[in-house]
Amino acid sequence: MTDTRTVTREEVVAALARIVDPGTGKDLIAADMAKAISVSGDSVSFVIEVDPARGAEMEPVRAAAAAAVEALPGVARVSAILTAHSAEPQPSRTSTPKGPPPDLGTGGRRKPAQPADKRIPGVDRIVPIASGKGGVGKSTVSANLAVALAAQGKRVGLLDADVYGPSQPRMLGISGRPSSPDGTTILPLRNHGVTAISIGMMVPEGEAVIWRGPMLMGALEQMLRQVQWGGLDVLLVDLPPGTGDVQLTLSQKAEVTGAVVVSTPQDIALLDARKALDMFRKTETPVMGLIENMSTYVCPSCGHEAHIFGHGGAAREAEKLGIPFLGAVPLDLDIRLAGDGGAPIVAAKPASPQARAFLDIAERLAGLDAMR
Numbered sequence: 001m002t003d004t005r006t007v008t009r010e011e012v013v014a015a016l017a018r019i020v021d022p023g024t025g026k027d028l029i030a031a032d033m034a035k036a037i038s039v040s041g042d043s044v045s046f047v048i049e050v051d052p053a054r055g056a057e058m059e060p061v062r063a064a065a066a067a068a069v070e071a072l073p074g075v076a077r078v079s080a081i082l083t084a085h086s087a088e089p090q091p092s093r094t095s096t097p098k099g100p101p102p103d104l105g106t107g108g109r110r111k112p113a114q115p116a117d118k119r120i121p122g123v124d125r126i127v128p129i130a131s132g133k134g135g136v137g138k139s140t141v142s143a144n145l146a147v148a149l150a151a152q153g154k155r156v157g158l159l160d161a162d163v164y165g166p167s168q169p170r171m172l173g174i175s176g177r178p179s180s181p182d183g184t185t186i187l188p189l190r191n192h193g194v195t196a197i198s199i200g201m202m203v204p205e206g207e208a209v210i211w212r213g214p215m216l217m218g219a220l221e222q223m224l225r226q227v228q229w230g231g232l233d234v235l236l237v238d239l240p241p242g243t244g245d246v247q248l249t250l251s252q253k254a255e256v257t258g259a260v261v262v263s264t265p266q267d268i269a270l271l272d273a274r275k276a277l278d279m280f281r282k283t284e285t286p287v288m289g290l291i292e293n294m295s296t297y298v299c300p301s302c303g304h305e306a307h308i309f310g311h312g313g314a315a316r317e318a319e320k321l322g323i324p325f326l327g328a329v330p331l332d333l334d335i336r337l338a339g340d341g342g343a344p345i346v347a348a349k350p351a352s353p354q355a356r357a358f359l360d361i362a363e364r365l366a367g368l369d370a371m372r
């Protein structure tokens with residue numbers, strides 16, 4: 001008979017209070033190691049914050065905690081993640097790590113990553129999508145590019161690392177939490193031909209933004225290395241806006257093929273885009289091109305084309321900087337409605353001129369040497 005009981009957060013806390021860390025003799029609740037406990041229907045997720053030096057020895061504790069929660073009536077899925085809370089560097093791994101992710105550390109303690117460590121098994125190319133500031137449509141562009149590349153026959157993954165507003169679950173119409181049948185690897189979700197994982201699926205809604213640096217870095221590392229991507233031609237990474245820790249970590253932890261920067265044509269957005277480009281130069285990350293979003297506005301009633309933000313700024317900027325201009329996307333109600341409704345315009349209306357804009361950009365991107 002199916003159990004229709006709903007588990008409560010208190011029951012999860014009580015189960016975790018029965019799991020003792022042999023190193024300290026304290027349980028996970030008393031030691032304040034169980035964080036971000038979230039119950040959503042029959043899915044439970046939590047993070048166990050550990051000293052990275054004890055990563056390997058804590059895996060059995062993580063497994064025991066996951067099993068104890070899974071045994072509770074009303075629980076069907078458990079995501080239990082080990083994460084580091086201090087800055088000790090960890091040995092790097094090339095496959096399915098079990099302990100906490102390596103920590104970036106600070107200043108002089110940071111070790112340069114070895115190139116061999118930076119490859120993600122099964123992932124041929126990593127292409128972050130960045131923007132200098134929020135709200136320029138980076139997530140909309142990422143989702144549509146992912147669907148467009150998939151429509152062109154590429155095996156595409158999309159990793160949503162936008163901690164300030166993880167919107168890919170909504171844009172790609174995927175919900176629920178990814179499962180981890182073996183407690184170590186994470187199974188991604190899939191829709192519109194795109195394999196996806198989002199930081200929004202890994203942590204309770206609204207909580208990612210308050211995570212401290214090392215926890216975020218841990219989550220990023222886990223999304224890169226523990227997700228069963230299953231063979232990808234390209235993994236797009238929807239970065240948070242700006243030039244923070246996540247951008248830095250990605251370029252240090254993974255072999256990035258080249259970044260794509262999204263901007264609106266406004267001067268101020270272009271100024272911010274320049275900062276993002278500067279950051280990529282400093283981290284020696286190649287830039288594959290600039291995309292202008294919300295370029296022109298075509299009135300749905302009369303067809304008049306207005307250049308609200310002064311169209312063409314990004315193309316001129318790209319030329320000035322000597323980077324490819326990948327194309328422009330109009331400001332269009334259907335693009336917003338489609339993306340916000342769970343089917344990017346390329347999936348919802350593939351024959352529309354708006355979808356064509358994204359398909360053309362995807363073709364230009366796919367035609368670059370780094371993508372062939």
Ligand SMILES: Nc1ncnc2c1ncn2[C@@H]1O[C@H](COP(=O)(O)OP(=O)(O)OP(=O)(O)O)[C@@H](O)[C@H]1O
Pocket residue numbers: 131133134135136137138139140141162164165167240241293294329330331332333335336337339340
């Ligand atoms: N070309 C466009 N036409 C119409 N609406 C758009 C377009 N691009 C994005 N939008 C809408 O603008 C809003 C912000 O877009 P989106 O979330 O993609 O931006 P973002 O740069 O990823 O933002 P942030 O990273 O700050 O969350 C969304 O509601 C989206 O549907």
